[in-house]
Amino acid sequence: MAEKKHSIWVFGDYRNYFQNRVTLQLLSRANDLAKMIDAEVCATVFGHEVDEWVGEYIAHGASKVYVCDHPALTFYSTDIYVVLMERLVRQYGPEIILVGATSFGREFAPRLAKRLKTGLTADCVGLDINDEGLLVQTAPAFGGSLLTRIVTPEKRPQMATVRPGVFQEIPHNYQAAGEIVNVPLPDDLPEDRIRLVSSERQAAREQKLGDASVVVCGGRGMGSRKKFRNLYDLARVLGGEVGATRPVVYAKWADEDALVGQADKHISPKVLFSFGISGAIQHTAGIKNAGFIIAVNKNPNAAMMKMADVAIVADAGQVCTALIRELKKRIRS
Amino acid sequence: MLKMIVCMKQVPMVSDLPWDPITGTLTRGAAEGMMNPACKHALEAALLLKEKHDGHITAITMGPPSAEEILREAIALGADRCLMVSDPKMAGADTLATSFTLARAIEIFCPDFDLILCGCHTSDSETAQVGPQLSEELDIPSIASVESLELREKTLRITRVSDHFLETLEMDLPGLVTIATGRFIPRYASMAGLGDAFQDPGILTVGARDLGLDEHDVGLKGSATRILDIFTPVGRKENIVLTGAPKKIVEELFERFDDAIGSVIRKDLKAEK
């Protein structure tokens, strides 16, 4: 096979694999980009006993995988992975590196970019190639209210992190062929300066709001703490979670855990019910990835009503009660 | 004495009037500035450490002259000293240039620090990159998105949530942490603190020359990335408006969307015939 002009690397972030599919999504997009700049798509995998992930990545679009498999790499370590990756990059010179914007990726990528003295764009919602063959990185600002298009004109590699869910993975093909390049663990790796004392899966409860597919959010328009608490009944009937705006949390109608908005929790439910919320930017920044939005507000011109797919002009408390009644009727039958 | 540095940024106050909620655009020039919320949380974490361990806090910002306001606010809240890194040449810096410039300033003007604290991300660009890149530039370890901090001698024990894992980590100082919002609820500035913050006639301001840097190291020229353009995402949805009595609205809602909602909650919501 003829040597490709460039290579696009995707960092293999395999932790939480079955829910976390960002690497597969990036491999898919990398393939689209690769066609435009005549590149091959590679993945990098660091860890111990990683054959399964290597296989998955080849099945999802990687034509080459650089693997460093060693017991010392059993747990993710930013310090060590950054050094390993830097060495690989200097040896093989990829044109583009894509990293999933998981918690790990958002710490790993900037440190790698700094070591390589190159540019990095975070949380991209779009990746393209322009006429000059440059990677155009589209990233949000101000909680997504603005989008910026960014390029790295001279420094290489061009780097970007991308949040899960932005791109679609290609269906797997376990017949696909891929080259595996085994990278030995260097014996002069520096010691990890961060010591892992313990690591436990987060309690299922805490993940709920962020992962929920149905969320019922409430704001001051609910009127009182008593009426606000009805939202919990609605959420229960729908099998969803309750979210709240900052003023509601301050008024102690809901716990801090329920807060939804910029700099706090971002949610991405498939269906979002928004009761008595005006739609201040601090809140809407946290719900921009919601699928189907049903907003209830007495004010038809509130910003939240403009964002919604269905805008219900009525008293939020009354609609909540009517909705609970109707749902109970229909679900029973 | 625990020597701490808190890096902070002045960001636009987006809830200010120049924001148009209907079109979603901001006239940046007209917006008032404020201390980035996450930076305020970082300062609060530092203040708590200062109270517990006899500490000293230097607040640093790289920004235009108006950013002095957030340094004064930091003093009102309890910071001991401030450093303003400001120079027209520094405008347009991406995170690579920003972290480089801040590192130089720290090396020259507050070199023997124990701990640097940064906010996890800013409310405008939200990259979360400056903290980790600053630690690389200074060759010190760093941990991002910290939710709790405990200092024992020269070792910092932190907890944080990373990709659904609750991690407890240890790091020897000197080091850097970025603070997650939500845990260190900032205190309010007292009125006496605000009055005192302006007693000091001047704040130490340093420019590119004072850092031994020229225009190619800083700002736009020192950046690896370039912004091509900024635009507002296509927003306005075709939306359906329902009015009337709540009971009637709910019936109509189900008439049109029982499948859409039902498929998500995995229940059949069709009415009985």
Next chain:
Amino acid sequence: MEFNACMKHKLVRKSVREFAEAELGPIAHEIDRQARFPLEVIEKMRPLNFFGLQAPKRYGGAELDSISYAVTVEEISRVSGSVGLCITVHNSVGVYPILKYGSQEQKERFVPKLASGEHIGAFCLTEANAGSDAGGVETHAMMDGDRYVINGTKIFVTNGGVCTMPLVFAITDPLKKPGENASVFIVERGTPGFSVGEIEDLCGMRANPVSSLFFEDCRVPRENLLGREGDGLKIGLATLDTGRIGIGAQAVGIAQAAYEASVKYSKERQQFKKPISSFQSIQNMLADMATEIDAARLLVYRACAYRDSGKPFGKEAAMAKLHASATASRVTGKAVQIHGGYGYSKEYDVERYFRDAKVTEIYEGTSEIQRMVISRAILSEPV
């Protein structure tokens, strides 16, 4: 729209606004509805020096300049007129007179407790027969041994229900002419004979515990006489000058809140398929509101600047109070009008601003009295 004298005033404004919106914002409507003084928020205000805004540092105060003080009162009043009233009355007419006229011993005994907010102050002047006419005061304080015995009833005392160290204006020598016959006393709660009446049921400022205070053979030590016997009127007048700046700032804050609500509402409310902000009649109203509020604010700041520079500022304070209170009434009235039917409903905040605004034209010297003060000043000035 903002007149920012400098970075310090900008930062004071932002900081106080942040506190007021977070702590008072969620409950402002409810405390007005329930006529409840929010002790839980007052508790949070204490360590932040809101009760010692201009008191010297050595007494635990913040020692702020007058403009910073006015900005603080404005920002609190913008969220809750009632709490803004508590703060300005406590600082301007509860603490300030002791600082200006008290002996060193009195300052040390009373100011730290007031500046910390542990004790809340007030000024008791008004009586059933003495509103604008201070000469109608009947409460008297007669010397008996080393005590003054105070008898009388004071009405409409702001902070009455919670004040623990009010200043009381009483006649000490009925034979002397007005101007020399009254004195001011610091009366401590717990003194036998001092009791508090029921909280008044008022149109506005409902979260402030305004009440009557009763003095029945209330024996007060002579060490609690502020200044000298006969200084009553002098202290009263000087106190009112300072108090008027605070009320002016309060009125500006209330007007500002009503104006902001009107701008927001007019952009969102659609009639005839357009936002009402596109109609000239609304635009004209908003333009007038914005201009009047700016003018009122500047008058308040000018009085502050004169005060801080040591210049006499009675006329300037009266002008500020006169104009700011009239502005508050006009602006809040227009705000209700702009909101239409919704403005008349308790669901929205504008009717509260409307009710709160009116009294700023009445207390601490009615607008009629302010005009008297101003005209006397201008007619006695050299041409």
